[in-house]
Amino acid sequence: MIAERRNSGPGDSGARKSSGRGRSQDRRDEKGRTRNRGTSGGPRQFSSSAPSKRTRQADPARLAAFETLTAVSRDDAYANLVLPGRIAAHRLDQRDAGFATELAYGALRGQGLYDAVLAVCVDRPLAQLDRPVLDALRLGAHQLLAMRVPAHAALDSTVALVRDQIGAGPSGFVNAVLRKVTVQDREAWLDRLAPLTPQVAEAATTPDDVLAIRHSHPVWIIRALRQSLAIHGRPADRVKAELVDLLEADNAAPVVNLVALPGLGDLDPVLEAGAEPGPLAPDSALYHGGDAGRLPGVQEGTVRVQDVGSQLTAHALTRVPLGGEGGDGGGEPRDATERWLDLCAGPGGKASLLAALARQRGANLLANEPADHRARLVERALEAVPRHADSGEPTWSVRCGDGRELDPEHAESFDRILVDAPCTGLGALRRRPESRWRRQPSDLGPLTELQRQLLDSAVGALRPGGVLGYVTCSPHPAETVFQVQDALRRHPGLELLDTTSFLTEVAPSLTEAGGATGLPGFGDGTTSQLWPHLHSTDAMFMALFRKAGSPASGSRTTGSHQAED
Numbered sequence: 001m002i003a004e005r006r007n008s009g010p011g012d013s014g015a016r017k018s019s020g021r022g023r024s025q026d027r028r029d030e031k032g033r034t035r036n037r038g039t040s041g042g043p044r045q046f047s048s049s050a051p052s053k054r055t056r057q058a059d060p061a062r063l064a065a066f067e068t069l070t071a072v073s074r075d076d077a078y079a080n081l082v083l084p085g086r087i088a089a090h091r092l093d094q095r096d097a098g099f100a101t102e103l104a105y106g107a108l109r110g111q112g113l114y115d116a117v118l119a120v121c122v123d124r125p126l127a128q129l130d131r132p133v134l135d136a137l138r139l140g141a142h143q144l145l146a147m148r149v150p151a152h153a154a155l156d157s158t159v160a161l162v163r164d165q166i167g168a169g170p171s172g173f174v175n176a177v178l179r180k181v182t183v184q185d186r187e188a189w190l191d192r193l194a195p196l197t198p199q200v201a202e203a204a205t206t207p208d209d210v211l212a213i214r215h216s217h218p219v220w221i222i223r224a225l226r227q228s229l230a231i232h233g234r235p236a237d238r239v240k241a242e243l244v245d246l247l248e249a250d251n252a253a254p255v256v257n258l259v260a261l262p263g264l265g266d267l268d269p270v271l272e273a274g275a276e277p278g279p280l281a282p283d284s285a286l287y288h289g290g291d292a293g294r295l296p297g298v299q300e301g302t303v304r305v306q307d308v309g310s311q312l313t314a315h316a317l318t319r320v321p322l323g324g325e326g327g328d329g330g331g332e333p334r335d336a337t338e339r340w341l342d343l344c345a346g347p348g349g350k351a352s353l354l355a356a357l358a359r360q361r362g363a364n365l366l367a368n369e370p371a372d373h374r375a376r377l378v379e380r381a382l383e384a385v386p387r388h389a390d391s392g393e394p395t396w397s398v399r400c401g402d403g404r405e406l407d408p409e410h411a412e413s414f415d416r417i418l419v420d421a422p423c424t425g426l427g428a429l430r431r432r433p434e435s436r437w438r439r440q441p442s443d444l445g446p447l448t449e450l451q452r453q454l455l456d457s458a459v460g461a462l463r464p465g466g467v468l469g470y471v472t473c474s475p476h477p478a479e480t481v482f483q484v485q486d487a488l489r490r491h492p493g494l495e496l497l498d499t500t501s502f503l504t505e506v507a508p509s510l511t512e513a514g515g516a517t518g519l520p521g522f523g524d525g526t527t528s529q530l531w532p533h534l535h536s537t538d539a540m541f542m543a544l545f546r547k548a549g550s551p552a553s554g555s556r557t558t559g560s561h562q563a564e565d
């Protein structure tokens with residue numbers, strides 16, 4: 001969580017600029033506002049230079065972070081999409097890019113704590129502040145409370161940023177507020193705002209509002225995560241400790257996960273460039289070195305940045321024996337090429353891995369996505385995979401349309417379907433730092449309805465004996481296990497498979513990390529839930545089903561939900 005800085009660059013630019021300055025002390029004016037006037041007093045924590053001599057220009061790394069926060073708050077932008085452009089625009093080198101990333105992402109993730117601190121230091125509700133001013137205050141608070149940036153550097157540089165970008169008046173206000181933040185360190189603020197009294201520490205559960213400030217998550221998400229841990233079979237006596245581990249994992253910067261597309265990408269030069277082999281998924285690597293875009297194969301798209309949980313779900317879908325004729329699940333061999341469908345493909349991460357696997361297996365993939373611009377991203381992602389096999393048969397194609405309205409010709413025609421459903425994304429909070437604040441409980445209703453309809457459409461497009469993978473990057477019970485229970489009720493011909501065994505077949509070491517937890521109670525079938533704090537993946541959920549219709553010998557379940565439709 002804490003970025004270590006060496007003694008040059010944005011982290012201490014203020015330190016260098018403030019060397020040789022005198023002392024200062026806080027005074028309040030007649031309105032109770034704090035001003036920095038004096039030249040005497042205790043040890044300096046902040047700049048006392050005359051305004052005319054203070055740093056005037058925003059440093060580029062902080063500016064990149066500030067522009068990212070303002071795009072998020074003003075335009076509802078996604079930080080992970082905005083920041084790379086700002087880093088490029090300001091030509092940040094690798095180290096400054098790392099600093100800007102930690103600053104922007106950390107300020108967004110930590111907003112719960114920082115706003116609680118700022119609310120004490122500002123004399124009006126934070127909602128009444130101009131948004132850019134609040135963004136700058138959050139950046140300052142993150143530097144002061146979570147980064148190893150000297151207090152005077154954090155303060156001086158943030159004030160300079162505000163003066164440069166917003167104006168002289170707001171810079172005085174920001175200066176006064178941030179000086180109040182520096183009065184105590186992070187631990188003291190936590191003890192003041194979210195005390196762990198002996199009673200609280202001993203209580204069976206720490207109150208959610210205390211966790212919310214200490215770990216900077218909205219209370220409704222904390223409750224959903226706790227419920228999900230319990231429902232997914234984490235041991236009851238461990239749930240309290242695991243919840244804290246999970247919240248902390250959500251606040252840590254994830255390591256870059258890479259995958260070499262099977263048969264197309266080469267991991268060796270990536271490993272030579274400093275990546276290390278990934279312990280979970282085949283052909284995967286972990287990279288701690290910053291911008292993965294510079295690694296061999298990444299520009300060409302044959303090596304891709306992809307969370308290892310996503311990789312595992314794509315592999316698992318392709319491992320399941322098909323039922324009925326033609327499947328390796330036991331029926332008579334079928335001449336036809338396997339047809340695969342990725343129903344919700346944008347922006348194409350899993351589709352590109354599936355297309356590479358399809359190419360190796362002589363299958364073909366239809367990647368469907370309703371949003372035009374995302375369908376174009378899918379097309380671009382798939383370009384790394386030859387469009388046609390040696391036989392001239394297409395390997396993949398892209399359809400731009402609603403997954404609930406597939407063409408009649410697709411009815412009961414696909415052997416394998418992935419429904420990587422639109423969801424709250426509560427499993428990817430590490431990567432999407434603003435999403436925990438943007439998401440609302442009211443999002444669940446429309447999303448679960450859409451998931452239900454997409455599942456129904458997928459069942460209609462699946463041939464008897466075909467395999468369906470339902471995946472969310474959310475562990476929320478409403479989007480995962482309850483959705484599965486409902487699907488089994490609506491489609492008695494669906495059989496829930498032992499998803500955990502297929503995932504652990506792809507990644508045997510999953511079991512060492514506490515297992516891909518499954519929900520018991522559906523015959524022999526299980527669902528699987530991955531966790532950031534256990535597996536260092538996003539909290540991906542997966543359920544594998546097979547559609548009945550012909551016998552599926554070799555199946556790993558006795559199939560308590562065998563065919564009726």
Ligand SMILES: C[S@@+](CC[C@H](N)C(=O)[O-])C[C@H]1O[C@@H](n2cnc3c(N)ncnc32)[C@H](O)[C@@H]1O
Nearest residue numbers: 343344345346347348349350402403420421422
């Ligand atoms: C979780 S994302 C899929 C991620 C993708 N599989 C990947 O690995 O890159 C869900 C996708 O579903 C798409 N979507 C939303 N509504 C849809 C619908 N009615 N039919 C099909 N896809 C839909 C969204 O646009 C989004 O691209």
